[in-house]
Amino acid sequence: MSSICFLLLSPLVISQEVSNAPFDYHSVRSEQSVTEGNSGKWEGESLAMEGRSRIQDMANFGPQWSGGSHLLWDGDIGESMNTSFRISAAGKHRITMVLTKAPDYGIFNINFNGEPILKNIDLYSEKVELANLINLGEFNLAAGIQRLEFVLSGANVKAHPFRKTGYLMGVDYLVAKNLEP
Numbered sequence: 001m002s003s004i005c006f007l008l009l010s011p012l013v014i015s016q017e018v019s020n021a022p023f024d025y026h027s028v029r030s031e032q033s034v035t036e037g038n039s040g041k042w043e044g045e046s047l048a049m050e051g052r053s054r055i056q057d058m059a060n061f062g063p064q065w066s067g068g069s070h071l072l073w074d075g076d077i078g079e080s081m082n083t084s085f086r087i088s089a090a091g092k093h094r095i096t097m098v099l100t101k102a103p104d105y106g107i108f109n110i111n112f113n114g115e116p117i118l119k120n121i122d123l124y125s126e127k128v129e130l131a132n133l134i135n136l137g138e139f140n141l142a143a144g145i146q147r148l149e150f151v152l153s154g155a156n157v158k159a160h161p162f163r164k165t166g167y168l169m170g171v172d173y174l175v176a177k178n179l180e181p
Contacts, residue, residue: 040093040178044071044171047083051075056170058100061128070100070170073150074162077106081150081169090143091180095136098172101125104160106167111149112136123169124156130172138179146176 043066045055056072058065073081087093095112105123109116117136125131155167162168 040176042085042174042176043067043069044173045069047071047085047171047174050082053081053083058128064130065100066098066173070172072168072170074166074168075152076166077152077154079152081152082147083171084145084147085174085176086145087141087143087176089178090141091178092138093141094138094177094179095174096177097134097136097174099123099131099134100128100170100172101131102128102168102170103158104162104168106152106159106169107154107156108169109151109153110136111151112139113147114149120153122156124159126158141176148174 045067049055049071051073052075053071053073055069057069059068071083075081099121101123102125105125108121108123110118110121118134121134123131150169152167152169155161159167
């Protein structure tokens with residue numbers, strides 16, 4: 001009889017535990033956006049996720065995020081967020097992207113296919129907002145997987161650490177425009 005009572009009460013206990021959990025605005029969303037089509041655009045939330053990468057719904061911060069979400073990552077200085085995307089046709093491509101800025105975001109160096117391309121991208125802002133479009137450059141690419149690495153190199157003196165020691169970054173979207181259609 002006691003095991004029957006336990007089974008009947010366990011949903012109530014679980015419900016109480018969930019309702020007592022603190023809200024985390026860095027919450028994860030399970031749905032992912034559609035991946036790249038003929039446009040050469042990838043939503044951040046459709047990029048490959050590794051480590052502490054996850055999807056964050058951005059509806060609470062406004063409608064300006066493409067797809068309504070972004071890829072969110074957190075780490076400590078010296079750690080990296082790695083992701084990848086697939087180019088279907090070889091040739092010269094211009095790579096651009098839009099990142100998110102916020103009070104607890106860090107400063108990053110960006111490597112593309114193992115080569116350093118940008119340094120000291122400061123994603124700090126007093127409020128959560130989109131950064132300006134970043135031009136990563138033009139590259140002769142083979143068809144297949146392309147790799148991006150964001151190395152957390154530091155933080156703006158005004159930035160507030162995330163969970164005491166780390167900082168965040170968010171990718172809204174990436175565009176790889178084929179310049180040889």
